[in-house]
Amino acid sequence: MQQPIRRRIRPARRGVALASVTVLALAVTTSASTGRLMEDSPSAAGPVSMARGSALGPCMIGGTMGVQMSEGMPTPPGYSRSTGTVRALNLMVDFSDAPGQGSAMDRLAEFFPQTSKWFRTSSYGRLDYRPESPVPDWLRMPKSFAEYGIERGAPFDPGYRELVEDIVAAADPDVDFRSYDLVNVLVTPNAGPSALDTVLSVTFAGNHEAPVADGVPVSNASFVYSRQDDGSGSYHETGYRVLPHENGHVFGLPDLYTQEGGGAVGHWDIMSEDWGANNDLLAWHKWKLGWLDDDQIGCAAKPGSSEHVLSPLARTGGTKLAFVPLNAKTGYAIEVRTPGGNDEAVCKPGVLVYRVDADVDTGHGPVTVSDSAADSGGCTRRPNVHAELSDAPYGPGETFTDRVTGVRMTVAEVTDDGDYRVHVTRP
Ligand SMILES: [Zn+2]
Numbered sequence: 568m569q570q571p572i573r574r575r576i577r578p579a580r581r582g583v584a585l586a587s588v589t590v591l592a593l594a595v596t597t598s599a600s601t602g603r604l605m606e607d608s609p610s611a612a613g614p615v616s617m618a619r620g621s622a623l624g625p626c627m628i629g630g631t632m633g634v635q636m637s638e639g640m641p642t643p644p645g646y647s648r649s650t651g652t653v654r655a656l657n658l659m660v661d662f663s664d665a666p667g668q669g670s671a672m673d674r675l676a677e678f679f680p681q682t683s684k685w686f687r688t689s690s691y692g693r694l695d696y697r698p699e700s701p702v703p704d705w706l707r708m709p710k711s712f713a714e715y716g717i718e719r720g721a722p723f724d725p726g727y728r729e730l731v732e733d734i735v736a737a738a739d740p741d742v743d744f745r746s747y748d749l750v751n752v753l754v755t756p757n758a759g760p761s762a763l764d765t766v767l768s769v770t771f772a773g774n775h776e777a778p779v780a781d782g783v784p785v786s787n788a789s790f791v792y793s794r795q796d797d798g799s800g801s802y803h804e805t806g807y808r809v810l811p812h813e814n815g816h817v818f819g820l821p822d823l824y825t826q827e828g829g830g831a832v833g834h835w836d837i838m839s840e841d842w843g844a845n846n847d848l849l850a851w852h853k854w855k856l857g858w859l860d861d862d863q864i865g866c867a868a869k870p871g872s873s874e875h876v877l878s879p880l881a882r883t884g885g886t887k888l889a890f891v892p893l894n895a896k897t898g899y900a901i902e903v904r905t906p907g908g909n910d911e912a913v914c915k916p917g918v919l920v921y922r923v924d925a926d927v928d929t930g931h932g933p934v935t936v937s938d939s940a941a942d943s944g945g946c947t948r949r950p951n952v953h954a955e956l957s958d959a960p961y962g963p964g965e966t967f968t969d970r971v972t973g974v975r976m977t978v979a980e981v982t983d984d985g986d987y988r989v990h991v992t993r994p
Pocket residue numbers: 587588589812813816821822
């Protein structure tokens with residue numbers, strides 16, 4: 568069992584704990600028994616199987632065996648597939664000591680259709696997320712919430728295993744678990760602590776030690792507790808975003824926040840910050856999830872100079888990502904971020920530069936954004952948006968330089984079409 572990752576962020580201006588916890592039981596790449604859930608699904612399975620041109624080979628960095636939820640390419644088997652039609656089973660559960668308030672379908676409506684729309688937008692229509700709720704009522708668990716002893720990041724044993732087994736038993740008469748790619752357990756929000764104090768929401772991804780239902784392990788399951796309501800009045804617009812974050816894990820994405828909070832990536836990826844204004848995923852993640860084609864990626868693997876014309880991430884089509892591999896495990900990624908699509912809070916459009924390290928565990932900083940304006944204080948005052956990195960992108964005439972490796976990237980211009988022309992030099 569891995570150690571749970573804990574996070575408590577306290578933004579300067581409000582005492583909000585922003586957190587989600589991911590616990591990953593070994594993302595094993597084992598036998599045929601691993602994924603009947605996915606093998607039985609209509610359109611193939613698990614990792615996105617990507618046919619890679621050799622030109623991109625050097626940019627497909629990978630981690631050492633055993634890295635938890637590596638950023639490496641491709642994502643190993645065992646996670647839910649992230650393209651095509653994905654069927655999500657939603658189960659709303661309550662307890663004798665936390666009876667569901669309002670209807671179970673109201674709880675569902677806190678997350679849908681927003682979550683499906685979020686994925687459609689972020690994936691350029693490549694992920695058709697179908698939420699289903701064959702049980703329209705609260706599923707009452709046989710034990711009280713207190714009796715399960717659910718705490719942050721507890722692995723499947725023993726409380727979670729018991730809870731999942733009880734959920735399966737309660738739902739089984741109405742649910743064929745083989746029909747779904749992933750499971751969302753939407754817990755009545757009055758169970759457990761406020762998300763302002765402790766975020767219990769958690770995902771078990773690629774876990775084949777999970778309890779079995781209808782012959783398939785419940786190996787990719789997201790649990791959402793409480794409400795991510797910061798009191799700013801925006802809950803009905805932003806509160807669903809915990810679910811795309813948690814589902815990001817069932818697709819194999821790591822947490823980008825660290826013990827120190829969101830300072831590594833800021834608001835540039837929903838795996839970093841999932842409170843506050845809407846935000847998208849990094850282009851690296853979109854490539855990893857199969858939402859970008861190979862011809863939308865530039866790979867600057869050879870010494871010398873190269874030019875890359877990058878189209879804003881929020882727009883469909885065009886080159887989205889250029890990558891500069893430093894070695895087999897690490898490299899620099901560049902992409903263009905502008906307001907639009909799922910990016911609501913971009914206050915300085917430009918070229919975002921970040922380092923990706925496939926050899927770093929989830930929650931330990933596998934991605935680090937380079938700040939074009941260090942210690943500036945940023946350009947946003949929106950609640951729950953990491954301010955310092957909000958003006959991280961590089962604008963025309965600005966240059967990123969890595970003095971250690973000698974990699975340089977200069978933003979030459981913004982074209983009439985709104986694309987960004989970037990010159991990359993590497994030793
Ligand atoms: Zn997470």
